[in-house]
Amino acid sequence: MKLAKNLEKLGTESAFKILAEAKKLEADGKKIIHLSLGQPDFKSPKHAVDATKKALDEGHHGYVLPNGIIECREAVTRKIKKLYNKEIDPERVIIMPGGKPTMYYAITLFGEPGAEIIYPDxxxxxxxxMINYTGAKAVPINMLENKDFSINPEKILSLINENTRLIILNNPNNPTGAFTEKNKIDQLAEGLKKFPNVAILSDEIYSRQIFDEKKMPTFFNYPHLYDRLIVLDGWSKAYSMTGWRLGWSVWPENLVEHVIKFCVNNHSCVNAAIQYGAIAALDGPDDSLNFMMEKFTKRRKLIFDGLNSIKGIDCSLPGGAFYAFPNVKGTGMDGKEFAKKCLHEAGVAIVPGTSFGKKAIDYVRFSFAASQDNISKALENIKKMLS
Ligand SMILES: Cc1ncc(COP(=O)(O)O)c(C=O)c1O
Known part of the structure; x- marks a missing residue:
């Protein structure tokens, strides 16, 4: 068999590998606390589940439009209006099987040899x-330069040249948990006026998971960028619906037909019945999300205080998402060694920083999508492991 050469360039997401390794240890009888996967540990909202069941009962089992049923796209625009007070044409919304396909399609639309794409590292x-897979040059934004891992607009603008086609941003950020305030995003949006040929992919999948009552500094705030702005969001994180494989994105008008072609070539359409559940999640009460954020707020404090109380570990306070990204250099280990030891000796599954970029050698990612009891036990086990 002769496989395509480009396959060598395709990377992966090692949180899934770590999960497989942890499951193997569990099968051998070892107790593991899972702090590696980025998924909320709560049930999906009941009204979303009920609406999906009802849709199935009513016979919504067939193919639907590749960009999503109009009712679902309209629900997305209602939510954007409610959250950000911005009017978006539902024809610019595409319902996707998860958040990931939006990044796949956006990067594929712009990436080819000779092109440059800027991304957080x-x-x-x-x-x-995906950038590597398309043959484009991947140009990293060093997210470790600021102590709080926030976005530095001047730095990003300085990376743009005549080959730059797309800038990818993610706020709040995975894996650092960093939250960048609106004034910096304003600065970046202003600076981008000088580069009218550069498109923006704003990954806002953690837009509803921000601490301290702060507002999401969405790129929808900048209508002057709408003709080159792609916003990625979805149901996975906000509504604890990761396994439903359901996301939405908003595209510049002139890209919609290309993206729909990708959808038709790849997945035809998103599961019809779950789109009714998706509408219910968006239009229904935010009780589940509020409950989740109450829990995440307590867990954030627990993990931030706990990690910083361990000698050799230095952790910034996460401003959003549900990740802590401490530097573990002071323990005498790099992130990879530390994560390995945690899994095998402390029974705690976490992800080494290098899974998210080469520069994060001294870091590890803890997902605090786990109960307070489990987080406390994990911290205790790590303390013991290091003593
Ligand atoms: C920054 C970011 N974007 C997108 C996604 C993908 O979300 P989905 O599971 O909906 O494909 C994730 C999932 O972990 C993420 O962390």
């Missing part, structure tokens, strides 16, 4: 993987 690993 450390960042969600699929950005770099």
């Amino acid at each position: 450390p960042g969600f690993p699929i950005y770099e993987s």
Whole structure:
């Protein structure tokens, strides 16, 4: 068999590998606390589940439009209006099987040899993987330069040249948990006026998971960028619906037909019945999300205080998402060694920083999508492991 050469360039998401390794240890009888996967540990909202069941009972089992049923796209625009007070044409909305396909399609639309795409490093690993796969040059934004891992607008603007086609941003950020305030995003949006040929992919999948009552500094705030702005969001994180494989994105008008072609070539359409559940999630009460954020707020404090109380570990306060990204250099280990030891000796599954970019050698990612009891026990086990 002769496989395509480009396959060598395709990366992966190692949180899934770590999960497989942890499951193997569990099968051998070892107790593991899972702090590696980026998924809320809560049930999906009941009204979303009920609406999906009802849709199935009513016979919504067939193919639907590749960009999503109009009712679902309209629900997305209602939510954007409610959250951000911005009017978006539902024809610019595409319902996707998860958040990931939006990044896949956006990067494929712009990436080819000779093109450059700017992306956060450390960042969600699929950005770099997909950029490399298309043959474009992956240009990293060093997210470790600021102590709080926030976005530095001047730095990003300085990376743009005549080959730059796309900038990928992610706020709040995975894996760092960093939250960048609106004034910096304003600065970046202003600076981008000088580069009218550069498109923006704003990954806002953690837009509803921000601490301290702060507002999401969405790119929808900048209508002057709408003709080159792609916003990625979805149901996975906000509504604890990761396994439903359901996401939405908003595209510049002139890209919609290309993206729909990708949808038709790849997945035809998103599961019809779950789109009714998706509408219910968006239009229904935010009780589940509020409950989740109450829990995440307590867990954030627990993990931030706990990690910083361990000698050799230095952790910034996460401003959003549900990740803590401490530097573990002071323990005498790099992130990879530390994560390995945690899994095998402390029974705690976490992800080394290098899974998110080469620069994060001294870091590890803890997901605090786990009960307070489990987080406390994990911290205790790590303390014991290091003593
Ligand atoms: C930054 C970021 N974007 C997108 C996604 C993908 O979300 P989905 O599971 O809906 O594909 C994730 C998932 O972890 C993420 O962390």
